[in-house]
Amino acid sequence: MKALFQVADRIKPFYDVMYKAILFICKVLLVVDILITGFAVTGRYIPFIPDPAWSEEVVLSCMAYMAVLSAALAIRRNTHIRMSALDRYLPKKLIVALDLFADIAVMVLGFVMIFVGWAYAQKLGSRGFYVSMPGVSRFWMYLPVPLAGVAMVIFEIETIMRQLKALVLGEETAL
Numbered sequence: 001m002k003a004l005f006q007v008a009d010r011i012k013p014f015y016d017v018m019y020k021a022i023l024f025i026c027k028v029l030l031v032v033d034i035l036i037t038g039f040a041v042t043g044r045y046i047p048f049i050p051d052p053a054w055s056e057e058v059v060l061s062c063m064a065y066m067a068v069l070s071a072a073l074a075i076r077r078n079t080h081i082r083m084s085a086l087d088r089y090l091p092k093k094l095i096v097a098l099d100l101f102a103d104i105a106v107m108v109l110g111f112v113m114i115f116v117g118w119a120y121a122q123k124l125g126s127r128g129f130y131v132s133m134p135g136v137s138r139f140w141m142y143l144p145v146p147l148a149g150v151a152m153v154i155f156e157i158e159t160i161m162r163q164l165k166a167l168v169l170g171e172e173t174a175l
Contacts, residue, residue, distance in 0.1 A: 004161075005161065005164075005168075008158070008161040008162075012158075015076065015154070015158045018151070018155075019155075022072065022073055022151055023073060025065075025069060026066050026069050026070050026073070029062045029063075029066045030062075033062045033063060033066070036058055036059050036062075037055070037059055039052070040056070040059075053132040054130070054132040057131065057133065061140060061141055064141070065144045065147070067144075068145065068147070068148030069144070069147065069148055072151035072155055073151075073155075075103075075106065075152055075155040076159065082099075082102070093167060096166050096167045099163055100160065100163045100164065103156055103163065104156075104160065106152065106156055107153055107157070107160065109149075109152070110148075110149045110152030110156060112149070113145050113146060113148060113149030113152065114146045114149035114150055114153065115149075116145075117142065117143075117146035117148075117149055118146040120142050120145070121145070121146060124138065124142060125137055125138045125139030125142045125143070
């Protein structure tokens with residue numbers, strides 16, 4: 001079992017790179033959102049600046065990507081919403097076991113997001129187009145769900161390994 005934990009510790013740099021890449025993507029999407037929204041709002045009030053028809057759909061798509069990817073980031077840092085009111089009254093090992101159970105459930109949700117989300121992206125996304133951009137498939141509107149599922153599964157594997165290490169070896173779960 002210790003060998004498994006050593007392998008998990010050795011691939012931590014992979015998780016660090018994935019986290020930084022997804023965080024960078026979220027930051028870029030936020031800047032794009034702000035720029036496009038600012039341009040669209042300015043175009044509504046200043047006559048010589050055009051208000052692009054596509055701005056609302058692009059901003060909403062960027063927000064969808066940001067929302068689900070940033071939720072996956074919260075898994076790695078254990079900053080997602082959780083109930084901790086009873087944690088001080090329960091034994092430490094029970095808390096770790098309950099957290100482990102919750103993380104396994106979230107990982108299952110990640111797999112559902114991957115497979116069902118990909119099926120929706122392919123099936124429904126291929127049948128429609130953005131209203132203001134007829135050349136762009138709605139596939140891109142559904143793609144954030146399976147992408148976030150992949151990120152969730154990746155970060156849940158790390159979190160589950162960290163919790164198993166704490167449960168089996170009695171070590172603290174460090175981030």
